[in-house]
Amino acid sequence: MKNIRSLEKDEIKSYFESIEEKSFRSKQLYKWLWQKLVGTFDELSDFSKRLREELKVTFYIKYPDIVQKQVSKDGTIKYLLKLEDGSTVETVWIPDGKRKTICVSTQVGCAMGCKFCYTGRQGLKRDLKFYEIADQVSVIKRDLGISPTNIVMMGMGEPLQNIDNVLKAIDILNDEIGFGIAARKITVSTAGWLPGFDKLIDYPKQIKLAVSLNAPNNEIRDEIMPVNKRYKIEDLLSAVRHYIDVKKKRVTFEYVLIKGVNDSKEDADKLIALTNDIECKINLIPLNVAVDDKDSPFDSIEDGRVKQFEKWMMRGKRTVTVRKSKGRDINAACGELKRYEIDTKNIIIK
Numbered sequence: 001m002k003n004i005r006s007l008e009k010d011e012i013k014s015y016f017e018s019i020e021e022k023s024f025r026s027k028q029l030y031k032w033l034w035q036k037l038v039g040t041f042d043e044l045s046d047f048s049k050r051l052r053e054e055l056k057v058t059f060y061i062k063y064p065d066i067v068q069k070q071v072s073k074d075g076t077i078k079y080l081l082k083l084e085d086g087s088t089v090e091t092v093w094i095p096d097g098k099r100k101t102i103c104v105s106t107q108v109g110c111a112m113g114c115k116f117c118y119t120g121r122q123g124l125k126r127d128l129k130f131y132e133i134a135d136q137v138s139v140i141k142r143d144l145g146i147s148p149t150n151i152v153m154m155g156m157g158e159p160l161q162n163i164d165n166v167l168k169a170i171d172i173l174n175d176e177i178g179f180g181i182a183a184r185k186i187t188v189s190t191a192g193w194l195p196g197f198d199k200l201i202d203y204p205k206q207i208k209l210a211v212s213l214n215a216p217n218n219e220i221r222d223e224i225m226p227v228n229k230r231y232k233i234e235d236l237l238s239a240v241r242h243y244i245d246v247k248k249k250r251v252t253f254e255y256v257l258i259k260g261v262n263d264s265k266e267d268a269d270k271l272i273a274l275t276n277d278i279e280c281k282i283n284l285i286p287l288n289v290a291v292d293d294k295d296s297p298f299d300s301i302e303d304g305r306v307k308q309f310e311k312w313m314m315r316g317k318r319t320v321t322v323r324k325s326k327g328r329d330i331n332a333a334c335g336e337l338k339r340y341e342i343d344t345k346n347i348i349i350k
């Protein structure tokens with residue numbers, strides 16, 4: 001028996017060919033699975049009873065289980081989802097007026113080891129399959145009964161290290177017989193895993209790219225993002241320039257503002273110099289460390305310092321925004337919900 005949600009479009013087609021069913025069944029089934037998000041084969045009302053029974057012999061329908069759900073005062077909801085092999089990932093629902101964003105994970109854990117991120121301190125367990133990435137959206141849509149308007153791949157994991165599954169998941173999210181979310185509303189965020197760039201550039205859909213830069217020079221970036229020891233800022237920026245040349249799309253640089261590490265006037269000056277000739281937007285993300293995160297090597301940054309840094313950055317040519325803090329009361333920082341689940345089971349993931 002196999003989870004039918006794990007089948008790709010051409011596998012669904014081959015299955016129907018193998019049982020000598022008409023080819024239009026593939027599109028019908030795909031719609032039931034990815035647009036209507038059915039929970040049982042009995043809901044397939046345009047399939048004969050015989051065909052529904054035949055499907056049940058070979059397949060079952062299984063979504064990830066919600067093992068924990070934390071709701072913030074501001075409406076942000078953080079989900080901890082359990083996959084079929086028992087692995088858990090976190091997914092966040094972020095409502096902001098008409099914009100409803102889901103932040104999805106692309107790996108179980110992460111190999112990038114960013115010092116400011118709890119997930120990064122746990123290491124990588126495995127890549128997510130394409131349907132496990134897309135099904136984080138399915139679970140939330142089924143739970144809340146609301147469709148998301150935007151998707152950001154900024155949860156656990158480095159998307160470009162799992163690029164094949166990420167792009168297949170985006171196909172489903174964007175498909176008009178899937179979730180129907182416009183490509184320009186889907187953002188892939190990378191810490192700078194350069195081997196994944198070519199496939200992203202070749203991907204024909206106009207999705208958005210965010211690059212987690214976080215430092216104005218190699219010295220600081222080496223300290224807080226180990227990936228920089230492998231792929232230096234100059235190489236990352238040349239990959240970004242190439243991406244912009246080919247895709248004709250502006251990128252967003254994410255800059256996690258860390259107190260005493262990358263928040264000085266000199267850092268702002270260097271960041272302006274580094275990015276002024278690149279078609280980009282700069283998004284400042286104040287680092288907020290959970291009160292009980294004793295392992296964090298950093299402290300939370302004060303609002304006044306964030307405003308000051310933003311002012312310094314305004315002297316450059318590029319648009320600068322500060323990410324609104326959402327879900328602080330439920331520890332919505334990267335990897336936090338996962339941490340609580342780990343703590344309650346007293347398991348330490350290395």
Ligand code: SF4
Nearest residue numbers: 110112114117120157
């Ligand atoms: S910030 Fe993102 S890329 Fe860096 S360790 Fe955390 S999950 Fe991985």
